[in-house]
Amino acid sequence: MRLQDVIGQERHTHAFVQAYREGRLPHAQLLLAPEGAGGLPMAMAMAQYLQCEQPGEDVCGQCPSCVKASKMVHPDIHYTYPVIKPDGQKDPPISSDWIQAFRQAYQQQPYLNTHDWLQSFGGEKKTANITARECQTIIHQLNLKSYEGRAKVQVIWRPEFLGNAGNILLKLIEEPPPNTYLILVAEEEERILGTILSRCQIVRMSSLSDTTIIGGLKQQVPDLTDEAATRIAYQSDGNFNAALKAADQVDDTYARVMSEWLRIGFKMDLEALLPWIDQVTGWVREEQKQFFQYTERYFRECLRLSVQPTYRLRVNEEQWKGAQYLAQHVHWNSMEQIVQLLERQHYYVTRNANMKIQLLHATMELMALLQNQQPVGQPQVSI
Ligand SMILES: [Zn+2]
Numbered sequence: 001m002r003l004q005d006v007i008g009q010e011r012h013t014h015a016f017v018q019a020y021r022e023g024r025l026p027h028a029q030l031l032l033a034p035e036g037a038g039g040l041p042m043a044m045a046m047a048q049y050l051q052c053e054q055p056g057e058d059v060c061g062q063c064p065s066c067v068k069a070s071k072m073v074h075p076d077i078h079y080t081y082p083v084i085k086p087d088g089q090k091d092p093p094i095s096s097d098w099i100q101a102f103r104q105a106y107q108q109q110p111y112l113n114t115h116d117w118l119q120s121f122g123g124e125k126k127t128a129n130i131t132a133r134e135c136q137t138i139i140h141q142l143n144l145k146s147y148e149g150r151a152k153v154q155v156i157w158r159p160e161f162l163g164n165a166g167n168i169l170l171k172l173i174e175e176p177p178p179n180t181y182l183i184l185v186a187e188e189e190e191r192i193l194g195t196i197l198s199r200c201q202i203v204r205m206s207s208l209s210d211t212t213i214i215g216g217l218k219q220q221v222p223d224l225t226d227e228a229a230t231r232i233a234y235q236s237d238g239n240f241n242a243a244l245k246a247a248d249q250v251d252d253t254y255a256r257v258m259s260e261w262l263r264i265g266f267k268m269d270l271e272a273l274l275p276w277i278d279q280v281t282g283w284v285r286e287e288q289k290q291f292f293q294y295t296e297r298y299f300r301e302c303l304r305l306s307v308q309p310t311y312r313l314r315v316n317e318e319q320w321k322g323a324q325y326l327a328q329h330v331h332w333n334s335m336e337q338i339v340q341l342l343e344r345q346h347y348y349v350t351r352n353a354n355m356k357i358q359l360l361h362a363t364m365e366l367m368a369l370l371q372n373q374q375p376v377g378q379p380q381v382s383i
Helices: 010-021 039-051 064-070 095-108 114-120 132-143 159-174 210-220 226-236 240-267 270-281 285-307 317-329 332-350 355-370
Strands: 028-032 077-080 152-157 180-186 201-204
Touching: 010 039, 028 039, 028 159, 039 064, 039 077, 039 152, 039 180, 077 095, 077 132, 095 114, 095 132, 132 152, 132 159, 159 180, 210 226, 210 240, 226 240, 226 285, 240 270, 240 285, 240 317, 240 355, 270 285, 270 355, 285 317, 285 332, 332 355
Parallel strands: 028 180, 028 201, 077 152, 152 180
Antiparallel strands: none
């Protein structure tokens, strides 16, 4: 994670670099960040910066330390986070029991919250905590010599889950071994032991602005329209995690409605057609536009798959199965015509056409094109 990947927190990333350069970086910091404001990504970027062999305004991103840090396998960066007891284990759990799951969950979504984390391995129904045994492990690890001769960094995500076990860490936080940095990341100040708070320098990070969230969404979900990004930013209240989930959901609804449309098309199910048309005409124009953009993009990808069978679509499992089915069963030529049909629908929406009639026409055309089966052998086209 680079410092510049932590969106909307430039004030804090600059202050961090400045303090590092001037040799006045505190050895124990507590990032107090509302959910979705980027507390954890900030800690990860700071940890990488402290290990980078050529740190400048940001991490270099290239050196072996940066590579290891970004893969979360740097031997001198330790991670602590709430966990549950693995099945069949006698001892109280420690974070390293779940390190693989943690790497995977963080790398998939650096702005994840604690619930997302626990849910990623089915642990959300049990009580998670950071145990006394984990605290002892932290003390032990940080008192060893650093593996690579640079700093030792301990990230503690959600010290709220320490409970009274946190008292074990007080001496360490007050006086860490030389060249050791503790970076705690919390959301709820009132749930942290006062004795821990008083021993850390507190960095208060604010919720993200709408502009930051819009920028972040446009970067991570490039297909999202400006209007949708603005609406989601407004609703997500400075929480980038919530914004990304909302953006995903937009796609989910469109995926479901598209599958329904294809089912109607394949089965020529006229009975289901009218309720389907009612549903889509009930949307506002912006949603209709996005739906056709989504469906068009999907068909373009399926077309590519039908001429290049090794191509892998960036979609969920269900949509992937659907794409394989389409690529095998619909003639590529029809697929091209479906793409054109969808482009036209997009145009009609922007032109305020009568959508009921338009959708009826479009579905009839779709039905005819879907019946044109894929012949044996590969098509002679290149796209
Ligand atoms: Zn580096």
